[in-house]
Amino acid sequence: MTRKNNTPDKLKRRRLLQGVGALGIASLAGCSGNSNENNSNSGSGGQNSNTGGTLVLGQVKSPLEFDPIVLNDVPSTQVAGRVFEGLYTYDSGINVVPQIATGEPEVKNNGKTYVVKMKKGVTFQNGDSVTAEDVKYSFEAPVKEETENAAELNMIDSITAKDDRTVQFDLKYPYGPFLNTLTWSIVPKKVREKDKKKFNKKKPVGSGPFKFDSWQEGKMAKISRWDDYWGEPKPNLSEVEYKPIEEPTTRLTSLQTGESDVIEEIPPKLWKQVQNMGDANIESTVGMGYFYLAFNCKNGPTTDPKVREAIDYCFDMDQAVSNFVEPTGIRQYSPLPKQIAEKWDFPLDKWKSIAHGKNINKAKTMLEESDEVPDNWNANIIVPPDDKREQLGVTVANGLKEAGYNANVQRLDWGAFLDKYVSGDPKDYNMYTLGWSGTPDPDAFTYYFFTKEAHGTTDGTFYNGVNKQIKKARETASEQQRKKLYSEAITKLLEDRAHLPAYNLKNSFGMKNNVQGFKAHPVSSFALATSYANASVGSQ
Numbered sequence: 001m002t003r004k005n006n007t008p009d010k011l012k013r014r015r016l017l018q019g020v021g022a023l024g025i026a027s028l029a030g031c032s033g034n035s036n037e038n039n040s041n042s043g044s045g046g047q048n049s050n051t052g053g054t055l056v057l058g059q060v061k062s063p064l065e066f067d068p069i070v071l072n073d074v075p076s077t078q079v080a081g082r083v084f085e086g087l088y089t090y091d092s093g094i095n096v097v098p099q100i101a102t103g104e105p106e107v108k109n110n111g112k113t114y115v116v117k118m119k120k121g122v123t124f125q126n127g128d129s130v131t132a133e134d135v136k137y138s139f140e141a142p143v144k145e146e147t148e149n150a151a152e153l154n155m156i157d158s159i160t161a162k163d164d165r166t167v168q169f170d171l172k173y174p175y176g177p178f179l180n181t182l183t184w185s186i187v188p189k190k191v192r193e194k195d196k197k198k199f200n201k202k203k204p205v206g207s208g209p210f211k212f213d214s215w216q217e218g219k220m221a222k223i224s225r226w227d228d229y230w231g232e233p234k235p236n237l238s239e240v241e242y243k244p245i246e247e248p249t250t251r252l253t254s255l256q257t258g259e260s261d262v263i264e265e266i267p268p269k270l271w272k273q274v275q276n277m278g279d280a281n282i283e284s285t286v287g288m289g290y291f292y293l294a295f296n297c298k299n300g301p302t303t304d305p306k307v308r309e310a311i312d313y314c315f316d317m318d319q320a321v322s323n324f325v326e327p328t329g330i331r332q333y334s335p336l337p338k339q340i341a342e343k344w345d346f347p348l349d350k351w352k353s354i355a356h357g358k359n360i361n362k363a364k365t366m367l368e369e370s371d372e373v374p375d376n377w378n379a380n381i382i383v384p385p386d387d388k389r390e391q392l393g394v395t396v397a398n399g400l401k402e403a404g405y406n407a408n409v410q411r412l413d414w415g416a417f418l419d420k421y422v423s424g425d426p427k428d429y430n431m432y433t434l435g436w437s438g439t440p441d442p443d444a445f446t447y448y449f450f451t452k453e454a455h456g457t458t459d460g461t462f463y464n465g466v467n468k469q470i471k472k473a474r475e476t477a478s479e480q481q482r483k484k485l486y487s488e489a490i491t492k493l494l495e496d497r498a499h500l501p502a503y504n505l506k507n508s509f510g511m512k513n514n515v516q517g518f519k520a521h522p523v524s525s526f527a528l529a530t531s532y533a534n535a536s537v538g539s540q
Contacts (some may be wrong), residue, residue: 040236046157052503053238053513053537055528058251062218062244065199067192069141069184072148074525079221079242081524083125084185084206087116087135087167090523092532094288095341096179099231100130100207101184108181111174111477116182118165123230124188125211132161137189139169153181162522174477177441209235209529218244235529236517236536255280261537262518264525266508268328268388274510278516285520288334290445291435293392293500298462300426301379308497309356310366311431314399316358321503324391329505334490335445339502339522344442344483346490354494355501364403382429384417394503396431421460431461432503440523442486446470450493463498466490492505514538 008116025466043426068084071077076374089099100122106115122130137161141147143156156174160168171178186207192199204212209229213222221242227236243260245251248267254260256277265276266282274282294303295311302308310487321331333352334341341348355373367373379400390411397407420428438444448458450470455462473485493499507520519533520526528531 012285022353031118048102048117052238053236054241055237055518055537056241056243056259056261058245058260060244060251060265061241061246063215063221064217065200065328065359066212066215067124067196068187068206069138069145069149069192070147070200075242078214079215079223080185080204080206081208082210082223082528083241084187084205085208086183086185087118088179088182090183090440090521092519092521092527093344094522098536099183100184105179105182105374107477109170111176112389113271114161114169114171114178114182116169117188118167120165121230122207123228124191124207125205125226125228125361126188126191128188129164130186130207132167133164134189135159135167135186136161137192138186139184141187141192141215141473145196147370155181161263164257166350172309173475175477176474176479176482177439177443180439180444182443184440186301201454204384209233210240210307213239220244222243229444233529233534236534237528240528251509252481255512258512259513263510264508266328266510268325271327271508277510279513281513282508283511283526284506285522286330286438286504287411287437287507287522287525288337288339288444288502290332290337291329291389291502291504292335293396293502294432294434294449294459294461295424295463295498296424296430296461297464297498300430301370301374301377302426302430304370304372305496306366307370307372310370310403311396311400312497312500313354313359313363313366314403315395316421317355317500317502318357320395324388324395325503325505327507329388329503332501332504334494334501335449335499336442336446336490337440337522340440340445343440344479346483351490351494354491358399359382360399360402363399367403367405373405378408379430380426380428381407381431381433382417382420383409383411383433385411385413386435388503389435392433393431422456422458424456424460424462429460433441435505442482442490443470443474446476446486446489450498460496463493463496465498466493466495 059075061075063079064073065071065076066080068080071080085099085100088096091097099119102117102119124130139153139156139159142153155171156169157172158170162168188205191205211224211226211228213224215221216441224239227238245254248270251263252273254268255263276278295308297303318331333355381393381397383390393409397409399405421432446469448454450463451467469485471491473482476482507525509520511518514537516536517533528535
């Protein structure tokens, strides 16, 4: 999912969505307001019945590693996120709430200093106390070791352990989304430093409600209830077994036969089959994702905003999403997931009105009038290995052909795609389709696309129209000022059509009726043992 780069300040690509759910910094992975579809027996909040039972979860792919300092993929985080905890976490929606911290951080120095106090009695699974030194180490290690995750923390200037349970973060600049950064997982310094390889693959130790048991790559991973968990609630489940089942119909079969209690990521074509099973239902909520069509604004015909607008007239994005994505996802009209847009009260109706419907005559006229479009133009559209994004590319190509121009859609494997989509060379692409995941803040869905720092790393548009506004919003403490900057910037980039926003996916799970208290979550994919959901498996 990422490319290694030995410069920690370089932007990374780990949020790119490869059709395996959403990935964000909350617990290094992820996926307001939970939406529960066709689920009448999801269980009650944080009940603590310790009813036992083993839950078998069919994953899309196999976990690879479990150390939060280095892990970089969704399946691994779906395991590690239950073993490790942060100073803060998310509630049932996208609000940040204390976990190891006692309460909200004390913010000083015009938003450049955060002081966090930690609860008493918090321990790791080996019995050691969680200290401020462990927190300091956990935030510093990715940068010092130049891991793929270093860029997530490069706004931090220094960290000071004021005492055993107080830690101070001094930032390079006022960083508005820093509260989300404080959800970073905490690891025990002493244990990890003793043997990093063992910690990553064989014996990870966290402070979470589940402890790591075993793992065989490509076959399974197991975690079990930590009976001495310091917090509340204690998990109902005695064990969780993760099984990688890559092929969607095979995952569905495993649910039908009872081999799996829960399966993740329901494709559109299989949605009704799960609903009609009789002994199963679908649990879902919209994730922290964003899928889009992007234009090469550096070279070639699509440097002309009128050409980009003409392509918007070549097809109907609403219809494309209806055809290829629903009900497993929803239409999205800006880079921001709806939970963020609604929480910040952004002008959603205005942004929605910017998108065009299909008007081939209008498209043809605008393309003919552009000096940038040759008569024999053959547009290059590249897509990653994902059916929904390929179908979007084909829809655009068909519209261009109706307007009198040729278009070629090239489906590439991930390695080839990641090499090409940031080259800025129109021989490689005029357009590409891609997805992204981030934390619940506008910064996560703007900085990595629309700033000069992103060009050639996480962005292949090379669009510069809102660079100053996005950077200023990132380095501003005032939410009111940030909202104004983001509102203006997003309106402009939508009008300039650097991207055509397309859709967002739901974090969706097929679930047997005897599973109680399992909840989909917008940031962390799903919840197993929290204040609002505590899963268990019983008889039907």
